[in-house]
Amino acid sequence: MSDGKAAVDSRIDGKLAIEGGSPVRTQPLPPEFPGANYYGEKEEEYVLRVVKARNPFRFYGPDLQNMCDKLEDEFAKQRGSKYALGVSSGTEALYVALAAFGVGPGDEVLLQGYQWTSCINAIVRLGAIPRMIDIDDTFTMSPEDLKNKISSRSKAILFVHMSGAAGNIEPVMDIARKNGLKVLEDSAQSNGAKLNGKYIGTYGDIGIFSFQINKNITAGEGGMIICDDEYLYKRCFAAHDLGYARNDKGQLMQTSDEERYQIFGAGARMSEVTGALALAQLEKIDKITTAMRNAKWKIRKQLEDIPGLSFRRILDPSGDSGCFMITIYKTSEICKNFTEALKAEGIRGKEGSLHTLSMEEWGLHWFFNNLSLVNRRSISPSGWPWTLAENAFSKDYRYDRKSLPNCDDLASRSALLMVPSSLTDEDTNDIVVAYKKVAKHVL
Ligand SMILES: Cc1ncc(COP(=O)(O)O)c(C=O)c1O
Incomplete structure (x- = not known):
C-alpha cells in the first residue's frame, strides 16, 4: 500500500468527529457564493x-x-x-x-x-x-x-x-x-x-x-x-x-x-x-461553472460505489453548472445523522453558511x-x-405535505452540498475523505 493511500485510509477509519474523534478538516470551506468568489x-x-x-x-x-x-x-x-x-x-x-x-x-x-x-x-x-x-x-x-x-x-x-x-x-x-x-x-x-x-x-x-x-x-x-x-x-x-x-x-x-x-x-x-x-x-460564467462542475464530479465519481448512498439523476453531466451535489439516503434518520456527522468533520463554511444541509432544512x-x-x-x-x-375550480387543490408523494419522500431523505467555485484540490480531497469516513460509520 502506498504511503498516500495508507494516510487516506487512516483518516477514513478514524473515530467520527461527532463522537469525539479528530475532524477531517478544521479550515472552513471557501464561501458558497459562486459569482462573488470571482469578483475582481x-x-x-x-x-x-x-x-x-x-x-x-x-x-x-x-x-x-x-x-x-x-x-x-x-x-x-x-x-x-x-x-x-x-x-x-x-x-x-x-x-x-x-x-x-x-x-x-x-x-x-x-x-x-x-x-x-x-x-x-x-x-x-x-x-x-x-x-x-x-x-x-x-x-x-x-x-x-x-x-x-x-x-x-x-x-x-x-x-x-x-x-x-x-x-x-x-x-x-x-x-x-x-x-x-x-x-x-x-x-x-x-x-x-x-x-x-x-x-x-x-x-x-x-x-x-x-x-x-x-x-x-x-x-x-x-x-x-x-x-x-x-x-x-x-x-x-x-x-x-x-x-x-x-x-x-x-x-x-x-x-x-x-x-x-x-x-x-x-x-x-x-x-x-x-x-x-x-x-x-x-x-x-464559463470559468465559474467549469470550476464547480469539475470539482463536483471529481467528488461524486469517488463516492458513487458506496452502498446506501445515491445521487440525484443528472440528465447531462457535461452541461451541469455544478453548484450543488444532492445525495439521497435510505431513510430520513440516516440522512440527518449523515449530514450532521459531515458538518462535524469540517465540511462546512464559516458560521452561518449553508454548505452542507439536509433538504428538511431547505425551507x-x-x-x-x-x-x-x-x-x-x-x-x-x-x-x-x-x-x-x-x-x-381550485377549491380542492392541496398544498400541504401529503399532497405530492415524491416531494415528501425526497425532502425527507436527501441532502445538499453547495460546491464552492474556488475549491482547491486539497478541499475536494477532504470532502471525499469526509463522505467516505461518515459513510463507513453511518450507512
Ligand atoms: C428557482 C428560483 N427562482 C427564482 C428566484 C428569484 O430570484 P431573485 O432572488 O433574484 O429574486 C430564485 C432565487 O433564489 C430561485 O432560486
Missing part, C-alpha cells in the same frame, strides 16, 4: 465607468454607458436567443414573464413542488392559481405527473431547473405543445447549464435567470429574461417598466405604440450599476413549507385571488 478588476472597472459618468439610469442621463444594453446583447448572443431583457430580480422576471403570457384570474400555472417561493409568488400576485406537480429523481418536474394534472384551466407551465442542473424539459415541451400551453423556464439556480448541448432557458417560450448573490454569477440583485418571440419580448418590456414601450431617446411612448403593448408595469428596471456588475460576471424550496400558500393567504382582506369566482 473587471467588476470594479465597469462599475467605476458608470459612477464616473454619473449615469446609473439605463435609459438616459448625462453620459450613458449602455451597460444594460451591452449585458443584454452579450447574454442573448451567448444563449442564442433573439431577445434579452435585464430586470431588477429573478422574482420580478418570473412575474413579468407570466404577465407577458397574459396569466390571470381563472388560470392555473403548473409548477413543481421543489422550487423557490418566488415562483409561487409570481402566480398568486397575478391572480392565478398554482397547481403543484410532483418531482422525480431529477429533482425537477415529473413529466408523468404533469400529464395527469393538465386541465381546461391550465394556461402555462413554470418549469424550474433546480440546484444547478437541467431538468427533464424535453418531454415537458412535447406535452406543452400538444396541450397549447406556454412554458416559462426558471433557470435562476442553474445559469449557464446546458442540456444536450443547448442552454437551458432556450427550450421554453421564455427563460429567466437571477443575479442574486447565491447564483452562478451575481450583481447582488438582478435578473434576465430571454425569448425569441417579438410579441412576448415587447409584452415583457412593458410589464417590467411602466407599462409602455420607450423610444430611442429612452422616453416612454404613450401614444404611438400598439395597444397590446400598453399594459401596467412593475417598475422592475435594471440599473446601470447592476448591468455593469452582471456584464463583468457574464464574461466569467421555502419545498411548497409545503410555504405557509402563505398552505393557508391560502392574501395581501387583500378580500382573500383574493383564492376567493375569486373565476378561481373556484
Whole structure:
C-alpha cells in the first residue's frame, strides 16, 4: 500500500468527529457564493465607468454607458436567443414573464413542488392559481405527473431547473405543445447549464435567470429574461417598466405604440450599476461553472460505489453548472445523522453558511413549507385571488405535505452540498475523505 493511500485510509477509519474523534478538516470551506468568489478588476472597472459618468439610469442621463444594453446583447448572443431583457430580480422576471403570457384570474400555472417561493409568488400576485406537480429523481418536474394534472384551466407551465442542473424539459415541451400551453423556464439556480448541448432557458417560450448573490454569477440583485418571440419580448418590456414601450431617446411612448403593448408595469428596471456588475460576471460564467462542475464530479465519481448512498439523476453531466451535489439516503434518520456527522468533520463554511444541509432544512424550496400558500393567504382582506369566482375550480387543490408523494419522500431523505467555485484540490480531497469516513460509520 502506498504511503498516500495508507494516510487516506487512516483518516477514513478514524473515530467520527461527532463522537469525539479528530475532524477531517478544521479550515472552513471557501464561501458558497459562486459569482462573488470571482469578483475582481473587471467588476470594479465597469462599475467605476458608470459612477464616473454619473449615469446609473439605463435609459438616459448625462453620459450613458449602455451597460444594460451591452449585458443584454452579450447574454442573448451567448444563449442564442433573439431577445434579452435585464430586470431588477429573478422574482420580478418570473412575474413579468407570466404577465407577458397574459396569466390571470381563472388560470392555473403548473409548477413543481421543489422550487423557490418566488415562483409561487409570481402566480398568486397575478391572480392565478398554482397547481403543484410532483418531482422525480431529477429533482425537477415529473413529466408523468404533469400529464395527469393538465386541465381546461391550465394556461402555462413554470418549469424550474433546480440546484444547478437541467431538468427533464424535453418531454415537458412535447406535452406543452400538444396541450397549447406556454412554458416559462426558471433557470435562476442553474445559469449557464446546458442540456444536450443547448442552454437551458432556450427550450421554453421564455427563460429567466437571477443575479442574486447565491447564483452562478451575481450583481447582488438582478435578473434576465430571454425569448425569441417579438410579441412576448415587447409584452415583457412593458410589464417590467411602466407599462409602455420607450423610444430611442429612452422616453416612454404613450401614444404611438400598439395597444397590446400598453399594459401596467412593475417598475422592475435594471440599473446601470447592476448591468455593469452582471456584464463583468457574464464574461466569467464559463470559468465559474467549469470550476464547480469539475470539482463536483471529481467528488461524486469517488463516492458513487458506496452502498446506501445515491445521487440525484443528472440528465447531462457535461452541461451541469455544478453548484450543488444532492445525495439521497435510505431513510430520513440516516440522512440527518449523515449530514450532521459531515458538518462535524469540517465540511462546512464559516458560521452561518449553508454548505452542507439536509433538504428538511431547505425551507421555502419545498411548497409545503410555504405557509402563505398552505393557508391560502392574501395581501387583500378580500382573500383574493383564492376567493375569486373565476378561481373556484381550485377549491380542492392541496398544498400541504401529503399532497405530492415524491416531494415528501425526497425532502425527507436527501441532502445538499453547495460546491464552492474556488475549491482547491486539497478541499475536494477532504470532502471525499469526509463522505467516505461518515459513510463507513453511518450507512
Ligand atoms: C428557482 C428560483 N427562482 C427564482 C428566484 C428569484 O430570484 P431573485 O432572488 O433574484 O429574486 C430564485 C432565487 O433564489 C430561485 O432560486
